[in-house]
Amino acid sequence: MAEFKLKIRRYDPEAGAAPYWDEHTVDLEPHRSVLEGILQARNENDGSIGVRCSCRSAICGSCGVRVNGKPGLACHTHLDDALASAGEDGVIEVEPMGNMPIIKDLIVDMDAVHWKKIQRVTPWLIGKEPVPEREYIVSRESMIDVTQSMACIQCGACVSDCLSMEVDPLFVGPAALAKTYRFVGDPRDAAHEQRLKDLGEDKHGIYDCTHCFKCIEACPKGVAPMNQIMRLRRIAGNDFHIKDRNNGERHEAAFVKNIEKNGILHEADLLPDSYGGKFHPRAVPELISSLPIVMTALLRRKMTPGKALLHPHKAPDGVKRIFEVVEGRDERNEFNLYISGTDANNEGTAEVAEAIETAEPAGVAPDGTEGSSA
Amino acid sequence: MKVAYWPGCVSRGFTAELHGSMAAVAPMLNIELVELDRASCCGAGVIAEHSQELADTLNARTFALAQQEITQGADLMMNICSTCQGAQSECQQRLDASAEYRAQVNETLSDEGLEYQDGIINKNFLWVLVEDIGLDKLKTLVRNPLTDLRVGPFYGCYIVRPTDRLDINRAQPRDEYLGQVIEALGGTVIDYAGSHKCCGFPIITMNKAASLEQAGRHLGDATDADADCLVTPCPLCHLNLDLQQPMAAKQVGRELNMPVLHLPQLVGLALGLSPKELGLQHHIVKPTSVIDWSQAVVGGVGGW
Numbered sequence: 312m313a314e315f316k317l318k319i320r321r322y323d324p325e326a327g328a329a330p331y332w333d334e335h336t337v338d339l340e341p342h343r344s345v346l347e348g349i350l351q352a353r354n355e356n357d358g359s360i361g362v363r364c365s366c367r368s369a370i371c372g373s374c375g376v377r378v379n380g381k382p383g384l385a386c387h388t389h390l391d392d393a394l395a396s397a398g399e400d401g402v403i404e405v406e407p408m409g410n411m412p413i414i415k416d417l418i419v420d421m422d423a424v425h426w427k428k429i430q431r432v433t434p435w436l437i438g439k440e441p442v443p444e445r446e447y448i449v450s451r452e453s454m455i456d457v458t459q460s461m462a463c464i465q466c467g468a469c470v471s472d473c474l475s476m477e478v479d480p481l482f483v484g485p486a487a488l489a490k491t492y493r494f495v496g497d498p499r500d501a502a503h504e505q506r507l508k509d510l511g512e513d514k515h516g517i518y519d520c521t522h523c524f525k526c527i528e529a530c531p532k533g534v535a536p537m538n539q540i541m542r543l544r545r546i547a548g549n550d551f552h553i554k555d556r557n558n559g560e561r562h563e564a565a566f567v568k569n570i571e572k573n574g575i576l577h578e579a580d581l582l583p584d585s586y587g588g589k590f591h592p593r594a595v596p597e598l599i600s601s602l603p604i605v606m607t608a609l610l611r612r613k614m615t616p617g618k619a620l621l622h623p624h625k626a627p628d629g630v631k632r633i634f635e636v637v638e639g640r641d642e643r644n645e646f647n648l649y650i651s652g653t654d655a656n657n658e659g660t661a662e663v664a665e666a667i668e669t670a671e672p673a674g675v676a677p678d679g680t681e682g683s684s685a
Numbered sequence: 686m687k688v689a690y691w692p693g694c695v696s697r698g699f700t701a702e703l704h705g706s707m708a709a710v711a712p713m714l715n716i717e718l719v720e721l722d723r724a725s726c727c728g729a730g731v732i733a734e735h736s737q738e739l740a741d742t743l744n745a746r747t748f749a750l751a752q753q754e755i756t757q758g759a760d761l762m763m764n765i766c767s768t769c770q771g772a773q774s775e776c777q778q779r780l781d782a783s784a785e786y787r788a789q790v791n792e793t794l795s796d797e798g799l800e801y802q803d804g805i806i807n808k809n810f811l812w813v814l815v816e817d818i819g820l821d822k823l824k825t826l827v828r829n830p831l832t833d834l835r836v837g838p839f840y841g842c843y844i845v846r847p848t849d850r851l852d853i854n855r856a857q858p859r860d861e862y863l864g865q866v867i868e869a870l871g872g873t874v875i876d877y878a879g880s881h882k883c884c885g886f887p888i889i890t891m892n893k894a895a896s897l898e899q900a901g902r903h904l905g906d907a908t909d910a911d912a913d914c915l916v917t918p919c920p921l922c923h924l925n926l927d928l929q930q931p932m933a934a935k936q937v938g939r940e941l942n943m944p945v946l947h948l949p950q951l952v953g954l955a956l957g958l959s960p961k962e963l964g965l966q967h968h969i970v971k972p973t974s975v976i977d978w979s980q981a982v983v984g985g986v987g988g989w
Contacts, residue, residue, distance in 0.1 A: 395855065474882055474883045474899065475883075475888070475895060477899075478885070478895045478898040478899050478902065479892065479894075479895040479898075482895075514892065515892075518888070518891045518892070519888065519891065519892050519895065520888075521842075521883045521885060521886075521887045521888050521896075521899070522730045522842065522843075522883075522887050523842040523846070523882070523883035524771075524842055524843075524846035524847050525842075525846065525883075527846065527847045528846045528847050528848060541730075541733065541734050544734050545734060545735065545736070548734075548735065549735070549736075557888075557891035557892055558890055558891055559891050562731070562890045562891060563731055563734055563735050564735075566729075566731045566732065566735075567731070567732055567735050567739075570725060570726045570728070570732065570743075574725045574726070575693075575694040575697070575698075575725060575726045576694035576695065576698065576726050576729075577698070578694075578695065578698045578699050579698075582890065585890040586890070601932075603931065604928060604929065604931060604932065604969065607931075607969050608699075608928065608969065611966065611967050611968065611969065612966075612967055613699065613700075613701070613702070613928075613967040613968070613969070614698075614699060614701075618698075626725065627723050627725075628797075629723070629746060629794075629796070629797035629799070630725045630743065630746070632793070632796050632797065633739070633742045633743055633746065633793055633794075634739070636742075636793045637736060637738050637739045637742055637793065638736070638739065640738075643736060643738070644737075644738040644789070645737050645738070646737065646738070646741070646779050646782075646783065646786045648778065648779060648782055651782070651783060651786075652782075653781075653782040653783065654782065654783055654784055
């Protein structure tokens with residue numbers, strides 16, 4: 312047994328007092344969890360500590376908190392690990408998650424934020440018509456792909472730390488968008504385009520994410536919500552050519568064109584092109600509003616008119632060739648580490664997979680095609 | 686040391702003072718820069734959003750060009766942009782993961798006679814400072830310690846997350862390096878809420894209000910923590926924090942007057958270069974507090 316000091320953030324909105332820190336010493340094996348520490352403090356010192364938990368096995372998603380400033384599951388964080396990431400005073404800080412109102416102490420209002428956003432994205436399968444007599448038949452690979460987003464346990468850790476949501480509470484957010492990919496990536500779903508169109512027309516939809524990687528870092532289940540958001544954008548822009556209200560698709564196209572032409576980014580063109588070109592009605596007010604900054608930049612010689620208007624760079628032939636080859640492919644070639652794994656950890660697994668294939672009769676669909684049913 | 690040097694796009698465009706200050710500081714740190722002038726944009730995450738293979742191939746080409754320099758005596762590839770670091774590391778992770786995928790990408794590069802071999806070392810200047818030059822060595826080079834200069838670190842998302850891809854761990858706390866460098870240069874590190882958050886730049890054309898709100902908040906938080914200036918290894922963060930600062934101030938409804946320095950500029954000041962040699966006069970927010978400090982220390986830099 313060892314002693315650990317826990318500093319718990321306490322707040323009871325109904326009491327009207329300000330939040331405060333409350334320190335407790337607990338006595339537990341170092342491999343025990345922060346959750347067990349909190350429960351010991353509650354059971355032995357102060358029964359009024361508010362914490363939500365259920366399974367204690369990292370699968371129910373109830374005990375999301377911030378430990379030393381980082382979001383995660385209290386039951387999935389060992390006390391010794393938490394101590395190692397604690398400050399110099401050796402005190403483990405436990406706080407409620409962010410971006411959600413506090414009900415009491417470590418319990419946040421998941422209904423008010425997280426669940427509302429999940430409901431926002433139609434979180435169920437809209438089956439293809441006609442409904443088959445038996446199961447829908449899909450390929451094995453297509454299901455491996457969506458298992459990453461299916462691994463979500465709805466703990467809210469990604470929502471807690473989403474930096475876009477911090478400034479734009481209406482942002483649909485990482486958990487709900489990962490859930491969207493779960494259906495957009497599912498070949499059985501009939502509403503891929505509608506789902507994406509809906510989230511492209513919402514100003515706080517797929518193009519409101521800043522690529523900050525916070526959700527990838529936060530997720531205790533490896534869902535990598537930001538990666539799923541980028542895939543939603545790829546499908547929305549490339550496959551369905553959805554023109555969104557944030558100019559996200561236009562910005563992406565302008566950026567790609569800019570690099571194809573110049574090799575390195577020519578910023579002076581990017582801004583107007585992202586709004587549809589220098590003379591596009593949407594670009595004009597944007598350009599006028601940025602005039603004062605442009606003037607200051609010119610005055611400070613941060614940029615010169617010549618550099619801004621002319622194109623000093625040209626893409627080398629090698630770069631142009633890459634665009635020709637890759638953009639000329641019939642199908643997008645997407646290497647997915649989640650599905651493929653690395654050579655190092657795949658060593659020997661090919662033989663194992665083969666052995667399984669031969670030992671198990673392959674599922675044969677009624678129409679004679681091979682595949683697994685889901 | 687000799688490095689295959691990738692300056693990035695913005696450091697030669699809207700933040701030309703970054704490229705210039707790096708060139709000024711490098712000889713003082715005994716770094717020989719071999720510029721990869723035929724390389725292309727890293728894609729900044731946007732090209733990958735359009736097509737992963739396109740981003741991977743463009744960066745494999747940059748890596749292959751760098752490897753040509755490495756075979757001719759360069760120690761590693763160095764960049765001066767957090768976003769390049771993150772976007773290139775992401776592509777490298779995929780390229781290094783699979784020989785089959787790498788062969789596919791190399792097939793496209795073969796027209797130009799280039800080939801990427803897995804395992805390139807590509808480090809931001811910040812990492813090179815701490816890991817290859819070393820803080821002890823850096824301390825011995827300081828001529829004007831940044832005494833009493835209160836500096837807030839601003840990392841940029843791409844250089845601190847995801848931690849596993851960027852090899853950030855307890856033995857290698859790359860997400861604390863800016864603080865270590867500021868201290869080694871004799872300055873005071875300011876702890877404020879925004880140091881590891883997003884500057885908002887990636888959505889400046891998509892949701893301007895949210896983007897500027899992010900920049901404005903971090904600048905405001907640093908102001909409230911009494912910082913004299915911020916320092917960043919990311920030119921894209923610099924665009925939102927400096928170039929857009931007047932707009933960010935309007936967005937958050939408070940006055941902001943926070944100078945933002947590029948990392949080589951801060952290092953250069955401590956190594957004895959003048960603000961003018963480091964291009965500080967090109968910033969939108971005049972770095973008055975920093976200049977006052979350097980004049981007080983140097984006793985009149987003048988001429989700017």
